[in-house]
Amino acid sequence: MKRSLFAIFTAVLLPFTLRAQDQPTPQWRPVYHFTAPQNWLNDPNGLIYLNGVYHLYYQHNPVENKWGHMSWGHAVSKDLLHWQHLPVAIPEIETKDTTTWIFSGSAVWDQHNSSGFGKKGRGPIVAIYTADQPKQNKESQFIAYSNDGGLTYTNYAHNPVVDIQKKDFRDPSVIWLEEQHKWLMTVAVPAEHKVQFYHSTNLKDWELISEFGNQGDTRKIWECPSLTPLYVDGDPARKKWLLMISSGNQDAATGMQYFIGDFDGKTFTNTDTTQLFVDAGKTFYAAIPYNHLPDNRHTMIGWLMPFETATAPWRGQMSIPRDLSLKTTATGIRLFQQPSSVLNTYLEKLPPAKKWQQSAISLDSKDFPISNEQQFNTNTNWIDATFTPGTATDFGLKIAQQKDGSSVVIGYNVARNELYIHAGKDKQQLKAAPVNNQIRLQVLFDKSSVEVFVNNGEKVITTLVFPDKEATGCAAFAEKGNVQLNNLNVWDLGK
Known part of the structure; x- marks a missing residue:
């Protein structure tokens, strides 16, 4: 959730936020859902799996238990249940003339060092995120790279890498297209109810290749898109593409919708005009899938919005990690979600x-x-x-x-x-x-x-x-x- 939605949200919540600082609420802190040790948390960012470790970056206010000072918090896990909290990975940038908040985005392992950011031939982790610059009234896409396993990041000297001179333009989701040997970025133009697709060979130079929009639910802004290939009923001969967008659903103030279609490396074509929603509740938002999971698994994590009830010393939690699949039903191909199969091992023990x-x-x-x-x-x-x-x-x-x-x-x-x-x-x-x-x-x-x-x-x-x-x-x-x-x-x- 970004500034445009947040103005109303924070106006209602301000008294509760102040009260929460004085009244700890340990009875409401989840045990097996992720929370930050303290202070505000929203969208999951940069979900990536490397060397047996699940990385979870997230929108975080390191100094207050309310939205603001957006940075990328960081935690890691080997089982998606028990998390080790790490220092802020990408902090907000303050200069004399500019404040840059680190909004949502994704992370990829640049295995073959296409970006040239790696050291000694080793592929770096590259984060692609929205730089929100309130003084300039603008959002654009920045990249940063890590050569220490994702603990710290260095911002690219020639940012931004994508800039269309818009106030609202955000949440890049990047995946590798093996058949085209290119990186694909899916990014939202919220007020216009559309997403744009860009491709690149080096993560630095991006070319706009197509747009998709003004379908499905357009009552609210679009943000936090992701595009994921999935096999229908597990059949490799029946590949479809799942496009998820955070916006709203039929009953809630906010939510997520999805489209099922075809993608030829350039254009996404929606093949089902039914309005389809990821979750029927009013708290699930901003979910994105992990990159680089083994065994063709696709698992996402979403943010559970806290609404008007205050908690302290933390605020906001993540959903349980959910495995994604497409299955044939009487009404057509539909998205199915299950608690991640990785969690079964813990339950059994x-x-x-x-x-x-x-x-x-x-x-x-x-x-x-x-x-x-x-x-x-x-x-x-x-x-x-x-x-x-x-x-x-x-x-x-x-x-x-x-x-x-x-x-x-x-x-x-x-x-x-x-x-x-x-x-x-x-x-x-x-x-x-x-x-x-x-x-x-x-x-x-x-x-x-x-x-x-x-x-x-x-x-x-x-x-x-x-x-x-x-x-x-x-x-x-x-x-x-x-x-x-x-x-x-x-x-x-x-x-």
Whole structure:
């Protein structure tokens, strides 16, 4: 989220930001979702995997717990769950005449040193980011390079490398096109609801090759684009290109949409005119995929926007890493998302006290408790439940449950084919029909974030909740009838 969207956002949030500095909220800090040690965090940047290490750069304010002083924070992980925090990798640039904030972008491994930035023939990491210069009222694309494994970066002496003299022009996503032997940059022109495609042989000299825009949802500005090749149903003979753009969705203030199409090395052609959305919730934004993952894997991380509830001494968190795939459905080729398969190894290694499996549970009007005073009561549960609808009008899961019975409800209404999250006065929903007469819910609840993957990730809805400290109960439920809970797997990822 950048200045144009942020003006309204920060005006509403200023009192909460000030209050948060005085009131630490450890009960809401996630355990298995990434947060900065302190201060503001937004878009993930420069996601790259090298030598067995996942790098996560991110928009960060190093000095305050609110948006501003944009720099690239940095953390690394070997399992996408446990992160080592590192110093700021690319700090804001202050000179006598110019302030340059380091906005969003990507990072690539220039394996063959096409840029010439490497030392002793070794390929550097090259970051491509938006330089936001408020005094000049302009955004352009800069590059910087690292020869120490991505810890520190040197800005290119001849920046900018792409400049169209626009106030809003941002978020370059760069990938390597093997068939063309060129780098491809996808970058947004937000107010015009379009993305531009540039190519280069050396990461320094870029040529505009095509544009795409004014399709899909154009009610809000476009930003944070990415273009990713994926095999439909895992078939290498059926390659399609996934173009994701952060803008808005049908219900939320902000969100993400996607297009599925063909790309010939120059032009992206949308092959499905349906409006398609990445996440039906109102908090998932600015997601981008990793570069250089092995085994043709494609995994993205998004930012979960904090909205009006203040947290301290940090603010903002990342989503769980999500594996991406395209699958054929009755309505066409669609994006499916799943928690990264890398995380399964960790779940499998949890001790018996941290995991629980049940099957063939018949539910009626009485809740089936999952948590108790000793287990699964930390609000850090990962729940995988598969239901077969019966006579019940509604069924699902209750989390953050208090002793008086109030809770956050993740429910499914049979008559409407609707999955909903009901938290206090807030209700969000999406349409999801049963598959083989079953509804599968993968619920990742982590202190203050809730990510729900429906039917193997055909649909996803994400939100934030801020429960009371004592609201730690968890149960399965059915209303006005019965339902069969075929399989229930629960993991507690709390410390």
